[in-house]
Amino acid sequence: MSERRPLGLHAVLIISSLLMVAPFAWQIITSLKTLSSATAVPPTFLPEGRWDNYAKVFDLLPFGEQFLNTVVMAAGRVAGQVLFCSMAAYAFARLRFPGRNLLFGLFLSVLMVPPQLFVIPQYQIMSALGWLNSLQAIIVPGLFSAFGVFLLRQFFLGLPREIEEAARLDGAGPWRIYWSIMLPLARPGLVALAVLTLLWAWNDLFWPLVVNTDPEKMTLSAGLAALQGQYQTDYPVLMAGSLIASLPVIAVFVFLQRQFIQGIAHTGTKG
Amino acid sequence: MTGRKHAASRKPWTEALWGYAFIAPTGLGLAIFYLWPVLQTAYFSFTEWGAFGGHTWTGLENYARLFGDPEVGRAVLNTLTYTVLGLLGIPIAIVFAALLNRPGLGGVTLYRTAFFLPVVTMPVAVAMLWRWLYNGDYGLINQVLALAGIDGPNWIADPATALYALIVVGVWSSVGYNLIIFLAGMQAIPKELYEAASMDGAGRVRQFFRITLPMLSPTAFFISIVSVIGSLQLFDLVFVMTGSGQAARANPAYSRLQTVVQLFYERAFVTNDRGYAAAIVMALLVLIAVLTILQFRLQRRWVHYV
Numbered sequence: 001m002s003e004r005r006p007l008g009l010h011a012v013l014i015i016s017s018l019l020m021v022a023p024f025a026w027q028i029i030t031s032l033k034t035l036s037s038a039t040a041v042p043p044t045f046l047p048e049g050r051w052d053n054y055a056k057v058f059d060l061l062p063f064g065e066q067f068l069n070t071v072v073m074a075a076g077r078v079a080g081q082v083l084f085c086s087m088a089a090y091a092f093a094r095l096r097f098p099g100r101n102l103l104f105g106l107f108l109s110v111l112m113v114p115p116q117l118f119v120i121p122q123y124q125i126m127s128a129l130g131w132l133n134s135l136q137a138i139i140v141p142g143l144f145s146a147f148g149v150f151l152l153r154q155f156f157l158g159l160p161r162e163i164e165e166a167a168r169l170d171g172a173g174p175w176r177i178y179w180s181i182m183l184p185l186a187r188p189g190l191v192a193l194a195v196l197t198l199l200w201a202w203n204d205l206f207w208p209l210v211v212n213t214d215p216e217k218m219t220l221s222a223g224l225a226a227l228q229g230q231y232q233t234d235y236p237v238l239m240a241g242s243l244i245a246s247l248p249v250i251a252v253f254v255f256l257q258r259q260f261i262q263g264i265a266h267t268g269t270k271g
Numbered sequence: 272m273t274g275r276k277h278a279a280s281r282k283p284w285t286e287a288l289w290g291y292a293f294i295a296p297t298g299l300g301l302a303i304f305y306l307w308p309v310l311q312t313a314y315f316s317f318t319e320w321g322a323f324g325g326h327t328w329t330g331l332e333n334y335a336r337l338f339g340d341p342e343v344g345r346a347v348l349n350t351l352t353y354t355v356l357g358l359l360g361i362p363i364a365i366v367f368a369a370l371l372n373r374p375g376l377g378g379v380t381l382y383r384t385a386f387f388l389p390v391v392t393m394p395v396a397v398a399m400l401w402r403w404l405y406n407g408d409y410g411l412i413n414q415v416l417a418l419a420g421i422d423g424p425n426w427i428a429d430p431a432t433a434l435y436a437l438i439v440v441g442v443w444s445s446v447g448y449n450l451i452i453f454l455a456g457m458q459a460i461p462k463e464l465y466e467a468a469s470m471d472g473a474g475r476v477r478q479f480f481r482i483t484l485p486m487l488s489p490t491a492f493f494i495s496i497v498s499v500i501g502s503l504q505l506f507d508l509v510f511v512m513t514g515s516g517q518a519a520r521a522n523p524a525y526s527r528l529q530t531v532v533q534l535f536y537e538r539a540f541v542t543n544d545r546g547y548a549a550a551i552v553m554a555l556l557v558l559i560a561v562l563t564i565l566q567f568r569l570q571r572r573w574v575h576y577v
Contacts (some may be wrong), residue, residue, distance in 0.1 A: 009370060010378070016367065017385035020443070024388065026411050027400050039409040042417070088297040096283070097290030103298065110305045114504055114559055116532055116552045120315060120545055121308030144300030174289040203393045205507045206532075210540050221395040225511050235403050242396035253391040257384065260391070264448060265455035 031239035038236050050236065057241040062216050066223040071248075073138045073208075073219060074201040080143030081197050082190050089152035090178045094164070104153075110146035119210060126211055133214040142201060148193050151266065155189030156182065192263030195256055202249045220245040315549035326546060333550035343551065345526050346534045347558070353438055353530070354502035354562075360442040361494055364449035365487065369479055371450070372457045383454075386447035394444070398511035401440045402427065427512050433524035440508060445501075449494050456490035457483065485575045492574045496566055503559050506532040531555050 030038050031054070032047035057063050091097070092104050122141055131137045159182070167177050183190070208219040215223065224245055227238070253260050316333055318326040337343055367386065371379050389397060404411050407425030416423040426436040460483065468478050509530050513519040522528070531551065539548035 006373075006376065009373065009376070013367075013370060013378075013382050017382050020385045020388060020447075023400050023404060023443075024392075026404065030403065041409065041414065043409075043411065043414045084296040084300070088294040091290045091293035095286055095290035095293065097287035100290065103294065106306065107297070107301060110301055113305075113309055114500070114552070114555055116504065116535055117312045117556060118305050118308040119552075120539055120549060121311040122304055123540075125304070141300075141304040144297050144304060146297075146301060146305070149297055174286070174293070178293070199391060203395075205395055205510070206536070210536075221393055221507075224393075224395045224399065225507075235406075235409075238399055239403065242393070242399045246391075246393040246396040249391050249393070250388070253387070254384075257380075261383070261387075261451055264451045 027239045027243060030236055031243055033236050035234055035236055053236045053240040054244065056234075056237045057244065060237065061223050061227055061241070063220075063223070063241070063244075065216050066218050066220050067244075069135065069138070069212075069217060070202060070219045070221075070245075072135055073142070074198050076135075076139040077142040077201040078194050078197045080139070081145050081148045082194055084143060085145055085148030085193065086152050086183060086186065086190060087178065088149045089156055090182055092149065092153045093156035094182075095174060107146045107149055111150065116206070119207065122207075123210060131211075133212050133217040135217075137211045138208050138219060141207070142204075145197070148197070151193055152186065152189050154266075155186050159185050188259075188262070189266075191256070191259045192266055195252070195260050196263045198252065199249055199260075312549045313553060315546055316553045318546040318549075320543065320545045322543075329546070333547050334554075336547065337550050337554060342526075342529070342534065343531075343554075346529050346531045349434060349527060350503055350505060350530045352434055353441065353505055354499055356435075356438045357441050357445075357498060357502045358495060359438075360446050360449060360498070361491060363442065364446050364453055364494075365484070365491065367446070368450050368453035368457060369483060372454060383447075383450070386450050388447070389444040390447040392444070394507035395511050397440065397444050398508045401436075402512055405436055427528070428522050428524050430524045430527045433527045437508060437512065437528060441502070441505070445498065449498070452494060453487060453490060456487050460486045488574045489576060492566070492570050496563060499562055499566065500559055503555065503562070504532050505530045506536065509533050510536070531558075 029045065029047045032050050033044075033053075034048065034050055037044060037048060088107070092100065092107075118141075126132050126137045129136075131140075163181055163185070164177055167181055172181075203221060204219070205221045205225060209222040209225065212218050212222065215226070218226065224238075224242055227241065315326065317328060317330060319329045319332070320326045371382060405426035407413060407423070407428065410423075410426070412426070413423035424432050427433050464482050464486070465478055468482055473481065509528050510533060513522050513525055513528050513533075519525055532555070535548050535551045535555070538544045538551060
């Protein structure tokens, strides 16, 4: 009885996993076909090795530039958030200062507002600074995150106080305690914030779409979204392009799977 | 000992200064790019924007226009339908989490990865992929249906099917995220509860309904709050599936797909009617607040806190 049950369970799980993965398999197969065989009826299921579709993506779009823009944007946002959020989170978790709870409440209030409410004024700020169509435009507002502060504050609150107290008795100031003691201890939390920020930054569409309309300055997601309107019939090339665009984050996920999962689980159970 | 401790402890004002210094970067950033903009958007919703910049106070005019605008009504209805039906993803995620949570099950990492893949894939790429799968003439779905002799519709260009086709994509791409959170929630359930139940002779199915589901209800409540808020802001999928402007309106199902945030995008950045766009997004804020409060009110009926 108990020998047979897992077999049925595995059958259910394998079929549903295949349903999840099948669209991606079809994407890869399509990306390696010519347009005429992609639109053949009935369909063919063997890939054809048309690697030139991947080269064509670079002709349709300034794909190299957009790739670089996306990397720089994601790296900038991750670095900024990990540093700035951990500083604020440490202060909220450990330092005493007048107005601490009020300020923390103000930070949290940002989390409750749908992000579309920020967009028009943010656009005006970028326009006033002459930053439209620039890397600063897609990086700077993303350096600050109420979510990150909240996530890391929870993390700092869960850390033991003893090491900190010992360092303080040895005369270490707040910056030294934060930098040489708290940050190393909080590493799992910092990694969780970093992978989540990377995921959101890389896949972000609305803000990059609005603020950078020059194809050379776009991110991959905005560039692909714009492409879809113009070349909507050449599906093999579109599939190749969207595959290259989503691959880097998928690769990071495969290597840092545990951190990704823990980060997501953490936001669910404690956020 | 006490004397030394006293000497080494910081003066309160030094500690306060450090505190302000530590929160300054994020505090200033949030004030400039997030908190002040909320107030500005609220103000803009009472103004009309000229073609060459500048805006004039028009009082409640935008809101009056909002209530009479059939396009807004349709967008709200579409968004609400997507939001409510999208909640079907929650029971699906719970069932798969329960299956994966079975002690000693092999291959869990592999299954979990398969479910999680759509979560980490760029939404623009997901939307493009499904547009291709849904293609009326050459899409894989209709080709497979044709093998069974069924003539499938032009899924996302057919007003009868478009919104439901979209919901399927939404559930497909979020079920992995919910699954991970439910799995974490399940691992926090004390093992003793299950041990006691199986000593009482309760089978797996009974344990699922009597222990797992009630213990998981706070997690399900959290997910329902988060996914309602997320669904009400749906943009990426629809934007890629329909495009915007003239090309989008050529899609016969456009009026069944347009969402509130997509309408906001068009008014704010395509037709540059930013006062009206601000009113639309203020209405979205109210909608999110009402549905969130409603869920908190209803939680007493189904959420069990230990």
